[in-house]
Amino acid sequence: MNISDKAMKKIIEAEERCIGCKACMKGCPMLIKFCENPKDLLRELKDKKEYDYSLPYSCMLCGYCSKVCPKNVDLKSIFMRLRKDIVEENNGKVPKELGTGGVDIHQKLSFSYLFTSDIENLQGDTIFFPGCGLISHSPKIVENTYSYLRTKINGIGIYTKCCGKPTVFLGKDRKFKEYYSILEKEFEDKNIKRIITGCQNCFMTIKNNSKDIEVVSLWEVIAKEGVPEDRRGIGTTINKKFTIHDPCPTRDMDIIHSSIRDILNELGFRVEEMKYNRGETLCCGAGGLVPTTEGHIAKAHTIRRANEAYTEYIIAYCQECVESMRRGGKKSYHILDLLFNDDFQNMEQINQGLIRKWVNRYNGKKIGK
Template structure:
């Protein structure tokens, strides 16, 4: 089926079933900014700018009484825009995970981040898939997680690939499918039978692929299981009241949401919930790569979420998605932000400013040269 037909079908689903109750608009800053009811948007179909302003977070679907999915309409509009050359998507190739050099691999190169001391891409029944964000921006946490899992799975190998989700988010459907085929072939070659995943985006992105291969997929929290480190009460006398920012891909199944809350309680942390949590969690502002297309909108989403975190009264915000942590750790006047694994593994880190540090790679004359490198064909 063509991308145009898929978009038509997504729009028709809304036209046939939407009552225009406004629930999605009341929750979504992007829909509110458009200033039209959902039926009107579906009737004329989203513009390219609107498609790439959607964070693809799924909150619209979660609050819809009819379980309609406006995000599917916007996602299909992205794919159509790419296939019809309505957007110069190649200008964003610095994000493409299937390129040898992209912003993440460059960041690791410049900061001397490597994992050569670990068994990389080895034939093994059990593999750890941290995800590209954790690999890039928190090698300390990645290594600590591997070492803890390794105690339970001595044959563990480390995979440093991306799950490929950014390609789909950008509207590069065919390129995404090719990348998934590469990952499936790699997993088969390495004879992996169990795949341990740290990132919720990776978990839900990879699940259909590994299911085809008969591979068991586990979250890192399942893999840690009864690890000795999780049996001990936290030694920290401070920052005991925690609120969890849930990751958008987990909103419908709440697998990571439930497992991380149980693990934190076991470690002695007290939890307090925000107004938007679990199924109705609000996007941190990094969903759908919106920061690259609509930075002002993304910044407003960050502020809105930070205000809600502050109102919760928590002493620390924890998330099981490092992309969320990085996006929400940009303002020191708010509640400190940590990855859930930081709390569980007693590994303290300061993520503030890390995202800005990545942007500064391209400042000045040397930065211009790096930009030329990462954008080279």
């Protein structure tokens, strides 16, 4: 496909700034596939003025490249621009060969009343927005988390819609705005002033698109208010060591990284850090819809990331990351399981199937009613 003027401007600027140090390649699986050096790739794109569909849809859009680049080259923004151009060129659709039809179905259902509800149980101006992943994992954990929040924040409501981030990843700007307008209307109608998110993608998506609303991570709230009294110190009775995996969407949110570690310390778990952590964390392999569009790249990176943990057990605070670490061969837990699941040690270390997840979504919409 031919490169648009908007994309070409970004490519030329990036190629001029890039010094070919390859710092970005240490944590990026797609660059290794397409080039020996990112500067060479940028130069090739500039000269040929065209690219294959697979290139931008191989990027996990995790932001590691720009985080470690000494010249602030942002490859993520280039590949995101190319995705948008592909969609615009194909009349609002992603080419069939990329296999993203299931994502479209997921998004349509994630804004339907069959699997979601409007804001429930609101008696104030604050809501809990758990996100699709958590509800798919366990409506019970979400309900327990919401019950905890109700003891800390008077009148807090709950909203079980999706934030629309998968549609952003597809490159479908117009469709995302259509979906997000549903959230905006609900926020406005219910006079929402603060949103507490349980998902890192939800945190960033709402923060970037509803700038007049205070968006707070669930982890900040728990770290500030304290873990449930009956969970304090439970980790001291468990003879296991855990490794923390930081999700990539909130790599720039130091307060979240610190809050997670404060919570684990209060729980009493023995934890280790990965080499690439906090702001320089690596994607779990599930970012940017790459498992759907370029599955071999995602699989290899997931195995790499899981193996960077020297312990058998990994703790994450993104459900997609939890499932990725299992696919990579590790035993993994969501931090909410440590907080609100009494039987977490006996959890089956098998990712749930698609049907089970949608059943959970259906049951999850009833929380707060």
